[in-house]
Amino acid sequence: MNAIKVGLLGIGTVGGGTFEVLRRNQEEIKGRAGRGIEIAMVADLNSERAKSIVGDGVPVVSDARQVIANPEIDIVVELIGGYGIAKTLVLEAIAAGKHVVTANKALLAVHGTEIFAAAREKGVVVAFEAAVAGGIPIIKALREGLAANRIEWAAGIINGTTNFILSEMRSKGLDFGTVLKEAQRLGYAEADPTFDIEGVDAAHKATLMSALAFGIPVQFDKAHVEGITQLQATDIKYAEQLGYRIKLLGITRRREKGIELRVHPTLIPTTRLIANVEGAMNAVVVQGDAVGTTLYYGKGAGAEPTASAVIADLVDITRLATADPDHRVPHLAFQPDAISSTPILPMAEVHTSFYLRLRVADRAGVLSKVTTLLAENDISIDAMLQREAAEGESQTDLVILTHETTEGRMNTALVQMQALDTVLAPIVRIRKEELA
Amino acid sequence: MNAIKVGLLGIGTVGGGTFEVLRRNQEEIKGRAGRGIEIAMVADLNSERAKSIVGDGVPVVSDARQVIANPEIDIVVELIGGYGIAKTLVLEAIAAGKHVVTANKALLAVHGTEIFAAAREKGVVVAFEAAVAGGIPIIKALREGLAANRIEWAAGIINGTTNFILSEMRSKGLDFGTVLKEAQRLGYAEADPTFDIEGVDAAHKATLMSALAFGIPVQFDKAHVEGITQLQATDIKYAEQLGYRIKLLGITRRREKGIELRVHPTLIPTTRLIANVEGAMNAVVVQGDAVGTTLYYGKGAGAEPTASAVIADLVDITRLATADPDHRVPHLAFQPDAISSTPILPMAEVHTSFYLRLRVADRAGVLSKVTTLLAENDISIDAMLQREAAEGESQTDLVILTHETTEGRMNTALVQMQALDTVLAPIVRIRKEELA
Numbered sequence: 001m002n003a004i005k006v007g008l009l010g011i012g013t014v015g016g017g018t019f020e021v022l023r024r025n026q027e028e029i030k031g032r033a034g035r036g037i038e039i040a041m042v043a044d045l046n047s048e049r050a051k052s053i054v055g056d057g058v059p060v061v062s063d064a065r066q067v068i069a070n071p072e073i074d075i076v077v078e079l080i081g082g083y084g085i086a087k088t089l090v091l092e093a094i095a096a097g098k099h100v101v102t103a104n105k106a107l108l109a110v111h112g113t114e115i116f117a118a119a120r121e122k123g124v125v126v127a128f129e130a131a132v133a134g135g136i137p138i139i140k141a142l143r144e145g146l147a148a149n150r151i152e153w154a155a156g157i158i159n160g161t162t163n164f165i166l167s168e169m170r171s172k173g174l175d176f177g178t179v180l181k182e183a184q185r186l187g188y189a190e191a192d193p194t195f196d197i198e199g200v201d202a203a204h205k206a207t208l209m210s211a212l213a214f215g216i217p218v219q220f221d222k223a224h225v226e227g228i229t230q231l232q233a234t235d236i237k238y239a240e241q242l243g244y245r246i247k248l249l250g251i252t253r254r255r256e257k258g259i260e261l262r263v264h265p266t267l268i269p270t271t272r273l274i275a276n277v278e279g280a281m282n283a284v285v286v287q288g289d290a291v292g293t294t295l296y297y298g299k300g301a302g303a304e305p306t307a308s309a310v311i312a313d314l315v316d317i318t319r320l321a322t323a324d325p326d327h328r329v330p331h332l333a334f335q336p337d338a339i340s341s342t343p344i345l346p347m348a349e350v351h352t353s354f355y356l357r358l359r360v361a362d363r364a365g366v367l368s369k370v371t372t373l374l375a376e377n378d379i380s381i382d383a384m385l386q387r388e389a390a391e392g393e394s395q396t397d398l399v400i401l402t403h404e405t406t407e408g409r410m411n412t413a414l415v416q417m418q419a420l421d422t423v424l425a426p427i428v429r430i431r432k433e434e435l436a
Numbered sequence: 437m438n439a440i441k442v443g444l445l446g447i448g449t450v451g452g453g454t455f456e457v458l459r460r461n462q463e464e465i466k467g468r469a470g471r472g473i474e475i476a477m478v479a480d481l482n483s484e485r486a487k488s489i490v491g492d493g494v495p496v497v498s499d500a501r502q503v504i505a506n507p508e509i510d511i512v513v514e515l516i517g518g519y520g521i522a523k524t525l526v527l528e529a530i531a532a533g534k535h536v537v538t539a540n541k542a543l544l545a546v547h548g549t550e551i552f553a554a555a556r557e558k559g560v561v562v563a564f565e566a567a568v569a570g571g572i573p574i575i576k577a578l579r580e581g582l583a584a585n586r587i588e589w590a591a592g593i594i595n596g597t598t599n600f601i602l603s604e605m606r607s608k609g610l611d612f613g614t615v616l617k618e619a620q621r622l623g624y625a626e627a628d629p630t631f632d633i634e635g636v637d638a639a640h641k642a643t644l645m646s647a648l649a650f651g652i653p654v655q656f657d658k659a660h661v662e663g664i665t666q667l668q669a670t671d672i673k674y675a676e677q678l679g680y681r682i683k684l685l686g687i688t689r690r691r692e693k694g695i696e697l698r699v700h701p702t703l704i705p706t707t708r709l710i711a712n713v714e715g716a717m718n719a720v721v722v723q724g725d726a727v728g729t730t731l732y733y734g735k736g737a738g739a740e741p742t743a744s745a746v747i748a749d750l751v752d753i754t755r756l757a758t759a760d761p762d763h764r765v766p767h768l769a770f771q772p773d774a775i776s777s778t779p780i781l782p783m784a785e786v787h788t789s790f791y792l793r794l795r796v797a798d799r800a801g802v803l804s805k806v807t808t809l810l811a812e813n814d815i816s817i818d819a820m821l822q823r824e825a826a827e828g829e830s831q832t833d834l835v836i837l838t839h840e841t842t843e844g845r846m847n848t849a850l851v852q853m854q855a856l857d858t859v860l861a862p863i864v865r866i867r868k869e870e871l872a
Contacts, residue, residue: 021726025586031651031774032583034762129581135727137581145565145573147468148747150461215467273709273733290457291571291744294734295719297709298727308727311584319763326470327755338467 003036004318007067007098009089010079011044014103014130016053017303018077018310033315043067068093075317077310078102087111094118094126101313103130103306109204112211112218116331123325127313132205133158133282135305136298137312142212142286143333149288151213153253155266155435156284157277158205160300161196162228162248164188166265167278170236170245176229188280198227199248199263206250210261213286214254214342215334219261222344226264235357235428238399239267242383244355245275246430258345267355267401267432274435285435293436348408352431353382356400358417359425362389366422370398373420377413379405395424401432439472440754443503443534445525446515447480450539450566452489453739454513454746469751479503504529511753513746514538523547530554530562537749539566539742545640548647548654552767559761563749568641569594569718571741572734573748578648578722579769585724587649589689591702591871592720593713594641596736597632598664598684600624602672602701603714606681611669624716634663635684635699642686646697649722650690650778651770655697658780662700671793671864674835675703678819680791681711682866694781703791703837703868710871721871729872784844788867789818792836794853795861798825802858806834809856813849815841831860837868 008015019039022029030036043064044050050060064080067073068089076093078100080086086107091114093100100119102108108115108128119126129139133156142154157163161183168179180197183189195201203225211218228248239246244267253260268275273295277283282300287293299305320328330336360366367386374381385399402410410429418427444451455475458465466472479500480486486496500516503509504525512529514536516522522543527550529536536555538544544551544564555562565575569592578590593599597619604615616633619625631637639661647654664684675682680703689696704711709731713719718736723729735741756764766772796802803822810817821835838846846865854863 017726021584025584025725027774028586028651029584031770032579032766034766034771135724136730137577140576140581141573143468144752145576145748146744147751148457148461148465148744150464215464273712276709276712288571288744289461290453290740290747292735292738292741294572294732296730296732298730302728304726305728308582308584308724311726312581315583316580319765329755330468330470334467335470338463 001035003038004074005038005040005072006075006077006314007070007073008039008042008077008079009064009067011042011050011053012079013303014306014310015079017307019054021304021307021311029311029315033318035318037311037314037318040072041067041070064089065092068096068098073098075099075101075314078104081106083107083110090115090126091118094122094124097122097124099124099317100126101310101317102126102128103310105131105201105204105208109207109218109220119331120336125317125320125328126331127317128208129313130306130309132208133284133296134298134300134302135308136282136284136296136300137309138284138296139212141294141296142209143329146286146288146291146294149290151254152287152289153251154209154213154284154286155249155251155433156209157247157274157282158250158284158300159196159202159248160280160282161189161193162202163277163282164280165197166228166246166248169231169233170240173233173237175233176231197229199225202248202250203263206252206261206263209250210252210259212333213252214259215332215338215340216259216342217339219344222261224262224264224347224350228265231265232428235355235430238357238385239355242385242399242401243270244268244432245270247275249433251433255345255351257349258343260350261344262347262350265430267430268435272435348406348411350407351404352407352433353404354402354410355430355432356402357428358398358423359395360398361422361424362394362396363422367398369420369422370417373413373416374402377409379409379413437471439474440510441474441476441508442511442513442750443506443509444475444478444513444515445500445503447478447486447489448515449739450742450746451515453743455490457740457743457747465747465751469754471754473747473750473754476508477503477506500525501528504532504534509534511535511537511750514540517542519543519546526551526562527554530558530560533558533560535560535753536562537746537753538562538564539746541567541637541640541644545643545654545656555767556772561753561756561764562767563753564644565749566742566745568644569720569732570734570736570738571744572718572720572732572736573745574720574732575648577730577732578645579765582722582724582727582730585726587690588723588725589687590645590649590720590722591685591687591869592645593683593710593718594686594720594736595632595638595684596716596718597625597629598638599713599718600716601633602664602682602684605667605669606672606676609669609673612665612667633665635661638684638686639699642688642697642699645686646688646695648769649688650695651768651774651776652695652778653775655780658697660698660700660783660786664701667701668864671791671866674793674821675791678821678835678837679706680704680868681706683711685869687869691781691787693785694779696786697780698783698786701866703866704871708871784842784847786843787840788843788869789840790838790846791866791868792838793864794834794859795831796834797858797860798830798832799858803834805856805858806853809849809852810838813845815845815849
């Protein structure tokens with residue numbers, strides 16, 4: 001059987017990795033897929049660099065539309081990124097009857113509903129294993145491997161840059177700014193790291209996970225997005241003393257009234273496997289009602305790990321070529337007629353426990369006022385840590401771990417505690433999850 | 437569309453779990469599969485108990501052949517276990533044109549070649565996600581999620597009973613016999629625990645992983661199988677002091693001249709995620725050339741975790757019903773014409789590093805003799821630990837970690853060291869893997 005023909009839109013890091021892995025492992029891949037997978041055309045604005053990567057055998061063009069218009073091409077791989085031209089090209093490829101493979105989480109988290117509908121209409125597949133957690137086959141796990149389960153929640157370290165920064169802050173006791181610069185020097189953070197450090201990239205991925213886990217449409221605009229730029233070394237240290245690590249988690253959880261969808265720094269018990277995922281690695285924990293807790297770990301970025309996911313999608317599509325489109329794995333795990341209208345909950349209704357750090361006057365009665373306010377808001381205390389004021393100091397840190405409550409209740413309590421004249425600085429509040 | 441009809445052979449723990457999860461999550465599962473999945477007939481020798489589980493709606497028979505002969509049944513789920521009648525029934529179901537789902541690792545590790553060939557001949561699927569690591573979708577990861585990769589090795593904690601025992605031995609400092617009794621009392625070990633504690637169950641699973649990872653036929657008879665019955669609390673303690681945990685691993689690794697396939701207690705650096713998998717949990721690490729290291733963690737046994745895998749297979753088969761059989765995922769990951777004849781290496785050619793514990797006379801020159809013998813066999817030393825002999829004692833423990841060598845060389849060195857008159861007891865030898 002002839003090789004299936006692939007057109008590549010964009011041959012940067014991931015495109016180059018995809019080309020290289022397809023070339024290097026062509027025998028293995030053909031042995032699995034039952035058919036060769038061949039990159040037949042490449043489009044890149046920098047066609048000189050593109051030619052230097054793919055050599056003479058593969059036509060390189062600067063106009064992506066030439067790839068889409070090529071009747072030989074069965075599958076278009078979009079590796080341009082972003083919401084702009086990438087969206088236009090993906091929709092054009094679908095309209096031309098091509099299957100699409102993309103690593104573009106931003107595009108799918110924001111425009112997924114439109115894109116998947118167009119693909120269904122045309123009877124083609126839009127595959128995106130590379131869009132969440134790079135080389136880890138987490139989308140396959142959520143869509144297929146755990147298909148028996150009512151998923152309860154999924155929570156992941158799904159941004160390598162921020163996990164690298166948090167790992168360095170903890171192990172070296174450094175502050176955020178210093179480590180960010182180091183991460184940029186080492187290539188773990190981009191020159192403009194905003195999307196990573198502000199939690200946007202993780203929120204794109206969490207949005208896709210929420211859709212796959214709960215059969216709801218992608219709703220990035222409803223996600224709560226909070227990054228790590230405000231995180232202080234002090235809190236990482238206190239958390240450690242209390243038996244917790246702080247990780248930037250993307251979390252989506254089913255509650256009675258709706259779905260939680262949020263990205264924020266989170267205290268996790270050090271005894272959990274995911275708390276020990278360090279450096280730029282990714283990991284996702286999924287809780288299903290039948291299977292219990294499962295965890296998936298690996299590299300979330302990089303040329304070849306991401307290529308591994310792109311090519312897995314290519315192999316799947318190669319196999320699916322002869323299947324009745326209605327019997328393929330649905331884009332968002334559930335069949336279109338089974339998509340649920342369960343709402344994403346507003347942040348005020350989200351349930352978590354909290355870590356609080358109050359800078360307080362070292363004076364009798366402070367603790368009693370704080371605990372009274374918490375009690376009045378029906379927030380109970382799990383643990384407390386009060387640093388003894390150093391000789392001659394008039395201030396000290398009061399650290400509190402609460403039991404689970406709602407964000408709304410905590411917001412009210414925070415305003416009241418902040419108003420106390422013995423609370424001397426903005427209260428630090430970090431959410432905490434047991435993940436059990 | 438009508439529900440797909442499933443016949444269950446055996447409704448014990450896993451069968452009962454499968455029935456319950458299919459019932460409880462029927463809406464979710466149908467939403468994913470696009471079609472209901474219905475247990476239409478159950479065969480169990482204990483038909484009274486079976487009836488008490490499935491109620492009135494489902495016909496229960498004591499003769500499995502009535503299920504196989506039922507023209508309404510599309511998929512037969514074999515949950516009887518063992519090599520005997522289960523093999524006959526699986527082959528008969530295939531001959532009757534039924535797809536088969538099984539959790540029977542023993543059957544497939546030993547008779548897989550015959551069974552998969554029969555299935556191919558008939559154009560039906562034999563699915564076995566539940567056969568390795570219970571609810572963890574590791575077979576899907578190896579066959580599909582990592583399809584881009586040349587797999588380098590896979591290593592897993594794939595027997596919960598032994599991992600529970602090892603975890604208890606370490607955390608409580610108890611010996612094997614004591615913990616085994618406790619495990620039996622708690623239901624973590626069976627009345628006859630031989631298959632678990634002697635490593636046979638793990639070897640069945642490792643055999644399946646070797647076939648899936650490297651495209652070789654299942655060859656259980658070539659696996660090296662070593663259990664945990666000889667393991668002493670002393671060695672767990674020394675390993676801990678050196679920064680290692682001891683786990684029973686199933687390991688399969690590609691080498692230049694062939695494939696390693698082995699189950700044995702193994703020292704793993706405590707810093708590895710898999711070293712921290714405790715209790716009855718399972719985890720598998722897979723190293724691919726593109727993706728790097730990935731890890732999959734979850735419950736490896738139990739009614740509902742195993743049912744989760746059985747049902748994932750049912751969903752896959754439901755979808756595949758309309759696919760050209762040649763385009764389905766191949767049973768052993770690779771197409772029949774791509775199956776490799778790479779041999780399984782004899783144990784003497786396997787490469788590992790080693791932990792050695794020698795009971796030696798507390799006398800000058802002992803260390804020099806031992807290290808000389810190792811050097812003469814070209815085995816280099818990575819670390820050493822010598823306990824000071826207690827006051828009045830004439831013996832002490834000498835613990836050595838070696839760099840990587842072959843099993844054959846180590847065997848020679850062991851015979852020579854054992855012959856020294858200053859070595860006073862059988863030398864303890866445990867293999868060590870860095871898993872990086």
